Amino acid sequence: MIFKPKNSPYNLDNKGVYSAWREQKLALYPATAEDLLVTLSGDPNTAGDEYAAMQERLADFNMVVYAHSPIEADEPMASKKFLNTLIRRFGLLRLDAHQCADDDSISLLSVAEGGERKRYIPYSNRAISWHTDGYYNTPDHQIRGMGLHCIHPAADGGDNQLMDPEIAYILLRDENPDFIRALMHPDAMLIPENDLGDGEIRPPQGGPVFSIADDGSLHMRYTARTRSIEWRDDATTRGAVDFLTGILSDDSPYVFHHRMSAGEGVVCNNVLHNRTSFVDDDENKRLVLRARSYDRCVKELDN
Numbered sequence: 293m294i295f296k297p298k299n300s301p302y303n304l305d306n307k308g309v310y311s312a313w314r315e316q317k318l319a320l321y322p323a324t325a326e327d328l329l330v331t332l333s334g335d336p337n338t339a340g341d342e343y344a345a346m347q348e349r350l351a352d353f354n355m356v357v358y359a360h361s362p363i364e365a366d367e368p369m370a371s372k373k374f375l376n377t378l379i380r381r382f383g384l385l386r387l388d389a390h391q392c393a394d395d396d397s398i399s400l401l402s403v404a405e406g407g408e409r410k411r412y413i414p415y416s417n418r419a420i421s422w423h424t425d426g427y428y429n430t431p432d433h434q435i436r437g438m439g440l441h442c443i444h445p446a447a448d449g450g451d452n453q454l455m456d457p458e459i460a461y462i463l464l465r466d467e468n469p470d471f472i473r474a475l476m477h478p479d480a481m482l483i484p485e486n487d488l489g490d491g492e493i494r495p496p497q498g499g500p501v502f503s504i505a506d507d508g509s510l511h512m513r514y515t516a517r518t519r520s521i522e523w524r525d526d527a528t529t530r531g532a533v534d535f536l537t538g539i540l541s542d543d544s545p546y547v548f549h550h551r552m553s554a555g556e557g558v559v560c561n562n563v564l565h566n567r568t569s570f571v572d573d574d575e576n577k578r579l580v581l582r583a584r585s586y587d588r589c590v591k592e593l594d595n
């Protein structure tokens with residue numbers, strides 16, 4: 293599909309299309325995490341109504357929560373295979389080879405006892421603030437789709453909150469369309485260079501918060517972190533960021549709350565998400581798989 297800005301709801305001049313699209317989106321709320329949930333009974337290779345149900349959630353909310361019975365044998369390889377097969381069905385084919393990911397580009401998120409992973413919050417039991425994945429990636433390696441799969445939850449905590457970026461866009465635009473202009477500015481959000489260790493430096497990465505992908509979809513690049521980030525220095529950008537912070541509050545009717553049990557996961561178009569801190573004990577150590585993709589979920593592929 294060729295993107296035609298004049299037909300896009302994300303074109304600020306296009307008030308009619310925006311208002312029809314906005315009405316459709318907001319009519320889906322209030323909604324809870326249960327509305328996102330699809331139970332998968334079988335092998336991810338088998339077609340069925342379950343995949344149509346997943347597709348429907350993705351179309352409506354840009355995310356779906358699935359529940360599958362825990363996979364006992366040969367962990368974590370069996371769950372990796374399950375997750376990879378599942379996300380491929382939704383078109384997440386090109387996976388991001390993150391530096392802490394395994395050779396298959398799927399990361400095992402657990403508390404790191406040492407090594408390179410220990411430097412990063414996802415590999416600790418600390419809370420992770422609101423973000424979309426890969427906000428520090430280059431423009432041609434933006435993360436459009438993602439899959440998470442819980443092999444084992446923590447003894448306590450490790451809950452996720454999720455929000456559809458299209459809802460964030462609507463709330464910001466309704467408040468002040470100039471907030472959208474500011475957040476679409478190519479210099480809106482700069483991630484300074486980062487010392488990755490061993491003499492490797494990740495260069496600074498600037499870019500917009502909201503952008504329109506080639507297929508016409510909305511892409512969001514965001515982190516709520518306050519250190520190691522430079523927002524464009526103007527009043528409207530500051531106002532937009534403050535307003536966005538307020539949107540992402542615990543009691544928002546647009547925020548989904550979910551704690552993944554063993555065998556559960558999320559497939560999404562890199563929606564806004566966070567994670568609460570957690571506590572492991574000897575019996576219950578949190579282990580979650582994460583696959584990031586340069587592809588966005590599309591209607592189920594014929595295999």
Ligand SMILES: [Fe+2]
Nearest residue numbers: 423424425565
């Ligand atoms: Fe994340």
